[in-house]
Amino acid sequence: xRLKAAKIIYIILLFGIIVRLFYWQILRSDDLSxxxxxxxxxxxxxxxxxxxxxxxxGSILVSNQPTFLLYGLPKVVKNPxxxxxxxxxxxxxxxxxxxxxxxxxxxxxxxxxxxxDEISGKLSQDLYWVxxxxxxxxxxxxxxxxxxxxxxxxxxGTSRFYPESSSAAHVLGFVGSDPVGxxxxxxxxxxxxxxxxKGIGGTVTEEKDxxxxxxxxxxxxxxxxxxxxxxxxxxxxxxxxVVEKNLKEGMQKYGARSGSVIVMDPKTGGVIAMAGxxxxxxxxxxxxxxxxxxxxxxxxxxxxxxxxxxxxMSAAINEKLVTPETKCDICAGPVEIxxxxxxxxxxxxxPDSTMTDVxxxxxxxxxxxxxxxxxxxxxxxYIQNFGIGSSTGIDLQDEESPELRPKKDWREIDLATAxxxxxxxxxxxxxxxxxGAIANHGYLMEPHIVRSIRTDGRVTxxxxxxxxxxxxxxxxxxxxxxxxxxxxxxxxxxxxxxxFHIAGKTGTAQIPVAGHYDASKxxxxxxxxxxxxxxxxxxxxxxxxxSSSIYGAETAAPTFFAIAKELLLYYNIAPSN
Amino acid sequence: xxxxRQEEENRPQRKIAKFIKIGAVLFFVVLMLEIWMTNRLSTYxxxxxxxxxxxxxxxxxxxxxxxxxxxxxxxLSLESKAGQLGFNSIKNPEYYHPASLASxx
Numbered sequence: 296x297r298l299k300a301a302k303i304i305y306i307i308l309l310f311g312i313i314v315r316l317f318y319w320q321i322l323r324s325d326d327l328s329x330x331x332x333x334x335x336x337x338x339x340x341x342x343x344x345x346x347x348x349x350x351x352x353g354s355i356l357v358s359n360q361p362t363f364l365l366y367g368l369p370k371v372v373k374n375p376x377x378x379x380x381x382x383x384x385x386x387x388x389x390x391x392x393x394x395x396x397x398x399x400x401x402x403x404x405x406x407x408x409x410x411x412d413e414i415s416g417k418l419s420q421d422l423y424w425v426x427x428x429x430x431x432x433x434x435x436x437x438x439x440x441x442x443x444x445x446x447x448x449x450x451x452g453t454s455r456f457y458p459e460s461s462s463a464a465h466v467l468g469f470v471g472s473d474p475v476g477x478x479x480x481x482x483x484x485x486x487x488x489x490x491x492x493k494g495i496g497g498t499v500t501e502e503k504d505x506x507x508x509x510x511x512x513x514x515x516x517x518x519x520x521x522x523x524x525x526x527x528x529x530x531x532x533x534x535x536x537v538v539e540k541n542l543k544e545g546m547q548k549y550g551a552r553s554g555s556v557i558v559m560d561p562k563t564g565g566v567i568a569m570a571g572x573x574x575x576x577x578x579x580x581x582x583x584x585x586x587x588x589x590x591x592x593x594x595x596x597x598x599x600x601x602x603x604x605x606x607x608m609s610a611a612i613n614e615k616l617v618t619p620e621t622k623c624d625i626c627a628g629p630v631e632i633x634x635x636x637x638x639x640x641x642x643x644x645x646p647d648s649t650m651t652d653v654x655x656x657x658x659x660x661x662x663x664x665x666x667x668x669x670x671x672x673x674x675x676x677y678i679q680n681f682g683i684g685s686s687t688g689i690d691l692q693d694e695e696s697p698e699l700r701p702k703k704d705w706r707e708i709d710l711a712t713a714x715x716x717x718x719x720x721x722x723x724x725x726x727x728x729x730x731g732a733i734a735n736h737g738y739l740m741e742p743h744i745v746r747s748i749r750t751d752g753r754v755t756x757x758x759x760x761x762x763x764x765x766x767x768x769x770x771x772x773x774x775x776x777x778x779x780x781x782x783x784x785x786x787x788x789x790x791x792x793x794x795f796h797i798a799g800k801t802g803t804a805q806i807p808v809a810g811h812y813d814a815s816k817x818x819x820x821x822x823x824x825x826x827x828x829x830x831x832x833x834x835x836x837x838x839x840x841x842s843s844s845i846y847g848a849e850t851a852a853p854t855f856f857a858i859a860k861e862l863l864l865y866y867n868i869a870p871s872n
Numbered sequence: 873x874x875x876x877r878q879e880e881e882n883r884p885q886r887k888i889a890k891f892i893k894i895g896a897v898l899f900f901v902v903l904m905l906e907i908w909m910t911n912r913l914s915t916y917x918x919x920x921x922x923x924x925x926x927x928x929x930x931x932x933x934x935x936x937x938x939x940x941x942x943x944x945x946x947x948l949s950l951e952s953k954a955g956q957l958g959f960n961s962i963k964n965p966e967y968y969h970p971a972s973l974a975s976x977x
Contacts, residue, residue: 308960355942361932459940512910536947626925792969869967 306468333480335502336514343494344453346523348467348484350532351567351746357467357485357577360456363436363449365428367418370640371446375418378444378801383411385442389435418446430454446536454578461576463535465590466528466569466744468692469577482588484526484744485577488690491748494523501751524750529565529743534558537861538568542836545854546572546725549819550842555591555723556858561731561824561833564740566689589693596697596720597837600804600847601640601657602822603716605778606729607665608654610677613770616668619777626653630660633708635664640803640846654781657801659715666714674710675702680765681729685722688762689742716804717812722819727835729765730822733774737766779827787821787852792860794870798830799823799846799855806840816840821851825859831866834858 319327348357365382372378387407417425419501427447431439436449455470465684468483480489497520502513538556559570575583589595611617627646630637637659644660645652653661666674667850678684684699697720700709712718724742732739741760748755766774778798782791787801802820805812819841824833836851836858844850943949 354945355938358939358942359935359937361935433932456939456942458939458946460946460948462947504917505912506917509920511913511916511920532947864962864965 297644307725326578335504335510336500336501337503338498341497341499341518341520342453343472343520344522345455345478345494346355346492346525346749348492348526348528350528350530350535353527353533354532355458356463356528356530356869358456358458359453361433362430362452362454364426364452365431365436365439366448366450367414367423367425367427368446368448368458369418369420369425372418373445374492375415379411379415379418379446381412381442381444382427382447383407385435385438386410386431386826389432389438392432392434396633420783436677457576457578459532460578461574462539463530464574464577465571465592465758466530466566466691467577468590469580471580480692482693483590483691484528487690488524488745488748490525491524491750492526495521497521505520506672508851522751524748525850526632526745527747527749529560529563529567529746530569531567534862535568535570537865538858539570541854541858541861542570542572543770543787545836545838545850545857549838549850551590551819551838551840551850553839554837555595556834556836557592557723557727558832558834558858558862559731560743561734561740564728564742565746565759566742566744567832569744590691591839592723593687593689593691594722596695596722597818597839598719598804598807599716599726600802600818601715601819602726602730602800602802602820603719603721604654604657604662605733605774605800605822606677606681606683607662607669607674607714608650608777609667609733610674611665611768612773613677613766614669614673616706617650617665619649619773621650622647623650623653623658623661625637625664626658626660628660631713632662632663632711633706635708635711637711639814651777651780653779654800655785657785658783662714662725663711666710671702671705671710674713675699675705677765678713678719680763681732682762683725683729684781685725687724687728687742689724690757692745694722694724696725716802723835723837726820726822729835730824730835731833732763732765733771733778734824734833735771736768737771739763739765775827778823782823786846786848787856790853790856792797792856792863792870795825795859795863795868796827796871797823797825797856797859798827799852801852803845815845817845817847819845819847819850821847821855823855823859825863826868826871828871831868832862 344359346354347359350356367378369375379721382405384402385408387402391402414427417427431449439447457467466483468481468485470478470480470485473479478493480492482484485492497518499518500514500516502510502515504510525841538558542554542556545551553572555571556568557566559566569590569592573587575587580588608617612619626644626648628644637654639658639660645656645658648656648658648661650661650665652658653665669677678699684696686694686696699719709718728739728742738761741762743757743759745757747757775798778800782788782797782799785801787799791797800822801823802818804818804820805814806816806818808816818837818839820835820837822833822835824830834855836855838850841850
């Protein structure tokens, strides 16, 4: 009897245990597994390094560098004044080093004192955690580490590194935070190719033990980060260097408000160099006014002036309406149109000027003659065919294009002034592309900054793209010879390079101010290509409001030829004579 | 006869028992091996962390060195060095036509 009772109790207890086990291991298994995972499984992000930007020879223009955020724990720091004093000196030296300034030991003591006060103030606050400094380089971080200061720590991050300093700043753009705090490219190729450059982050989920160390035999899930793509540009850093050096010298010499230069390969549309002043340092962009960020070569519109004459002449020759020998029968004096008098730039008139003479002497009256031959319909069509008034499609974020006024709004005077590049607006890149068509057998190319994109070992090359053919090869050759004559016999002949055939055209355009033109303010420019028979480059130099002289022949032309001289040497091109 | 018949009947059963015993020993050995390995590897977490830190440190140093090389081969740096070494830019190059050069013949 007692044995039987014992058996029944045993069975009941056993049944109870089974029920409880069933409850915990079957009914609650999901909850308990989730709780265990929360304790044992740790997830963390894998950062995708942003892609580098390289010049045409593979040299680094932009890469990444480790930077650190310095933070303080005010409740742990015992002596804020002493800590601030030690940190301030190291941080100021680090700033000098970062800005490539020669640290001769003469640090500005006031700068150190100001920083010391700032840090001391932050460490004296009733907070648990404060940011003391950002974007500290590795050397500075190591120096601070060696001090073994209590309550001071670092958070690792990355920032962009520019070994060529502010060279090609407008082409490159910069990287900053977006409204949600993510690093994003702005302007230039950083902005245009941000999607390629930024990469995609990954995650790792692994099991950790009680000490926080990974368990080798435990769960491990990894989604690899996808590194940002590298960009190889068409920009030649040597040519970029030459261009920037000469442009900077020219800005100072001619007292210009701003300036820009573009050098392009007319056969491919590859932009070899592009510079604009005033510029900025993309590594410290917040030290510069925002107006400097926009690339004047692709975003600033201007009236092209006499450089436009080469395009209008090309149109008339292409239509077989004139030849280089055609004589102008209205060039004996000013031309009256709708109450306005069209004059030459120097008020000198050459009766019976040929079309070549019109370009050589930059004769506005001769261009009115050409414009009348063409008529509004054909002129407007050629302006559009040359890409004036429409975006070029260049791979820079900041391209803008002024709109071409509708043809129906053009009056007779507008037709006349357009023939010498006034009354319509264009951008420097549009002008270079258009003149590039003359240098490239009549083919209009799409300009490109980036040559190829490297992603995980795969290289995607951006092929040259023909966007149109406004003129024939024959026309291109004819106009090229006329432009060579313009260089060798025109106002800029004193600056031309002996022995080399360079095709070019000067431009001096008055600037419209409040509905009228200001005679004292001009855009001085020169556009051309060399060598004329097999062009290696097409280039535009532009100065905005030069003060030493208003004329393109005396400001932009000398800069053009100074750059061309160095480029011809760089490309090992000997004189043809 | 009866005994022989019994022996013959028991022979397959003994073979099965023998296999079971060997299997059990093998299973026990493998189990012990796995326990030993798991136990040994459980402390490797610290080594993994050390290797991760070493990898991160080397990656950082690699990036820093790459940047230093890029900085030293920048055109600004090269221009400065060239100036210190006494190099000047070419002002007026002279060009010679091959026909005007003396021939070895």
